[in-house]
Amino acid sequence: MNSSIRIKLSVMMFLEFFIWGGWFVTLGPFLGSTLKASGAETGAVFSTQSWGAIIAPFIVGLIADKYFNAERILGVLHIVGAILMYQMYQAADISVFYPYALGYMIVYMPTLALVNSVSFNQMSDPEKQFSGIRIWGTIGWIVAGLIISFLFHWDSEAGIGAGLLRNTFLMSGIASLVLGLYSFILPATPPKIAKGEKVSIGQVLGLDALKLLKDKNFLVFFLASILICIPLAFYYQNANSFLADIKVDNPTGKMTIGQISEVLFLLALPLFFKRFGVKYTILVGMLAWALRYAMFAYGNAGELSFLLIIGIALHGVCYDFFFVTGQIYTDSKAGPQAKSAAQGMIALATYGIGMLIGFYIAGKISDAYTVAGAHDWKMIWLIPAGIAAAVMVLFLLFFKDDKRVKIEA
Template sequence: MHSITRIKLSIMMFLEFFIWGAWFVTLGTFLGNNLKASDLESASVFSTQSFGAIIAPFIIGMIADKYFNAERILGILHLVGAVLMYQMYQSTEVGTFYPYVFAYMVAYMPTLALVNSVSFRQMKNPEKEFSTIRVWGTLGWIAAGLSISYIFHWDSAEGIGQGLLRNTFLMAGVASAILGVYSFLLPKTPPVKSEGSSSVSEILGLDAIKLLKSRDFLIFFLASVLICIPLAFYYQNANPFLTDVGLENPTGKMTIGQISEVLFLLLLPVFFSKYGFKKTILVGMVAWAVRYVLFAYGNAGELSFMLIIGIALHGICYDFFFVSGQIYTDARAGEKYKSSAQGLVTLATYGVGMLIGFWVAGYIGEYYRGAGAENLWQSIWLVPAGIAAVVALLFLLLFRDQKTPKAEVPAFEPETDRSPAVTSLP
């Protein structure tokens, strides 16, 4: 790949995930402090990610892949996103904020697949080249978090008190406008002409539903959906929790999670080959329970190390479960159903599983606040800890670790890249 093309794609990836990291991490804190949203109202807002993820495959699979250049659609969607971000920046109540964030998620989620499409089409050897491009997306996400905490101080007690968190939408909107214009300068990526047309069932991965006839794959599938409930608690509550307990620069410190993803992904092939799928995925499940126990009993004072360890466990939580699950799915599906199987699992997890998880988190938060819980956050975090522990126990007892064909660990693609909208992902 030409060096100029590599630079262009790296900038594209950096901006793509800078935009997401610039507002999504602090969304829960913004909703509670700026818009005075209840837990259920916050759940409704976070659920737009799942709805966007469910809708996005249709945009990519039935429109973008067939009729338009990927870079042009990418540009248009980000320009639309910039306008919607500005509307979110101006919103003063949840009722006016919700339609804009819903429309934004429908526009943004397809871009996760589009940046991959633009990248892959320029590569001669994606297995070796993609990771060096994709890592700039992680750097963009980290840069956004560090900027919020250490440059602008929008998530400080003073900043939150002055309502400065709303500026995160303005920052994301400016970045979205820049990427929207910049996308038209990217290498041309015309649609690939193929015989026939993709059916709805193929796009959503429903062709692979027959794999659920296998008892072990069914258990893994159900465990994947259920473990997304604790994951939703993290997205929805982590930043508000860290802010409430008084941890300094919470958004910046949460980037430790992305750094740990990179590190643990490097260890995953060794662990996976030595201990097998079942033990690897169990470690991931147990890590979810451990991190929430650490959140439940840690504080911003002398026990702040427990909060930091809980954040750092994100690499194990995500890589050891979700990436291992992708490897397992790839191996069990066989050549015929590989793409469909990955689509089915991602749709069920980030579409259905996360949707359930956001609402469970909302109801739990609402319940304990209404009950006047003495240790509110401890009560909240022990719920996902218990869910993760139960899922791990059931998986341990019911899943048989049969030998599967060897599958390669995929190129580095951190959590922020995995979504049912990303139909081109393995």
Template sequence: MNKFIQFQLSLLMFLEFFIWGGWFVTMGIYLPNSLNTSGGEIAMAYSTQSWGAIIAPFIIGLIADRFFNAERILGVLHLIGAVLMYQMANATDFSVFYPYVLGYMIAYMPTLALVNSVSFNQMTDPAKQFSFVRVFGTIGWIIAGLVISYVFHWDSTEGVANGMLKNTFLMTAIASAILGIFSFTLPKTPPKVGKDQKVTISDILGLDAIKLLKDKNFLIFFLASILICIPLAFYYQHAGQFLGEIGVANPAAKMTIGQISEVLFMLLLPFFFKKFGFKKTILVGMLAWTVRYLLFAYGNSGELAFMLIVGIALHGICYDFFFVSGQIYTDSKAGAKFKSAAQGLITLATYGLGMLIGFYVAGKITDTNLISEGQHNWNSIWIFPAIFAAAVMILFAVFFKNEKIEYKES
């Protein structure tokens, strides 16, 4: 691959995930402190990710794949995102903030597929080349958290009290505008299918892969994937709020430990997968969710702060050992004809349905455990996802029959 194009694609990934990491983690701190939101309202804000994930296939399948170059749609969506993010920064009430964040996620979620399309279109050997480009996305997410905490101190106790987290939305708006303009300089990525070629709703949503659910093992995995996203939503929605509320310094920076862990455990996954197989690998991922939330439940910002750090660092096992292993398993079960449809179905089930339920449940439980304004009983809050993840793990261990799945290294 041309070195200049590789640089362009790496910068594309860096900005794409710098944008996401620049506001999504700290929104849980910003909303209750600046807009006086309840747990239910925080859940509404985070669930826009799920609505975006549900709507994204329609934007990709009905527009991007048929009428316009991917890089042009990418540019337009990020420019729209820049405007919406600026509006979010200036919203003074949640009723004003919510329509903007919903619109933003509807615009942003399709870009995750578009950056992959642009990248794959330029690669001669995606299996070997993509990881070296995609890693810059993780670096972008990490840099965003470090900038918030250590450069500008927006998430410090003083910064939160003074409403400085508003600047995360302004920073993201600027980054979105830069990426929007930059996208028009990317190599051309023409539509995949002709304008007149028939595309059904079933094609777009990956519903052709539903027949895979006739396989009992895949059905159990599919249901487990939806259920495990309920405790996952607690982490995305409330971990930042939790760390800030109990007085942990630089929560945005500390949350990046999870992304660093994700990279490290991704490297360990092939070894673990080959040695122990799919079922044990995914069970370890589920166990990590339970352990993480127990650490959150009983750790604190004082002498037991190390428990919180370990809990965050478990993100690599939680995510890689379940979700990445699950993608490999889905790929192996689908066969050549339904590979894309199967991955689309799993994405719709997890980031769409599963996390939509999870965000709602997390908001309700958090509101139930409100002690006083700005103070929650976090021990009780974290115990719920710990028990829930353990229950999913036990059910999966009992009902899923072990089968040999080959790990194909990329």
């Protein structure tokens, strides 16, 4: 891959995740403080991500793979996304905001697969080359958080009170427009399915991967993936609101520690994976979810603030040791013809079904433990900690396959 293409793909990844990190992290505080949304209403807005993930395979599989170049669809979706993001910026109440958020996530979630498709199409050795491109996405997410906290202070107590979090949508909308226009100069990525080639809808949507569920151990892993996303949803929905509510300075900036740890633990994952195997690597990831929420439950903005920082830093273990290991395990179980379909099925199960259930439960729990506007954060965090611990125990008991999957160090 020449340097010009590498730079183009890196900028694409940076903008792709700068957009998402630029508004999604602070969405909870914005909905609660500016739009006065209830926990259930907040959960419904966060669930738009799941609906987008469920619909995404249809857009990518039935349109991008069959009819149009991936980079052109990427451009159109981000331009439409910029328009919807501007409408979110202007929305005055939750009833107006929700349909725009739903529309935005329906056009954004397919772009996650499209940027990967554009990248892979330019790589001769994706296993070695992709990580160097993808890391710019994590950097983009981190930069967005640092800008919000340390440059503009939109997430400060005064900023939230003045409604400045609304500006995150304008910032992300501008970035979306830039990426939309920029996409049209990205390397050409033609449809994967040749013109005239007959392919069933089941093949396009990857339904062939369902046969993997006949394997008892994979079925246990699949169900555990759905269940662990229930406590995961609590983090996305409540973490920033929690930190802001207990008066932690620069909460969005501090949450970028999670993305930094994600990069660091990703480097440690191959060694851990080789030493302990798939079962215990995944169990460590599940244990990290339970521990981080217990730390959130008992931490505070004063002398116990170190518990909050450690809890945020555990994000790397939570994500890499469960989700990345799960992707490797899935790849090892799928045959050559079903690898992409199997990964799509896991993404649908986690970001789609699992988090859809999780956001609903998180919203209900938040409402149940909020009295006169005051949150009982201890209980709000102990409940997902308990769910994560229960999933961990069930996985320990029923998952028997500890195959040492080969992985590049």
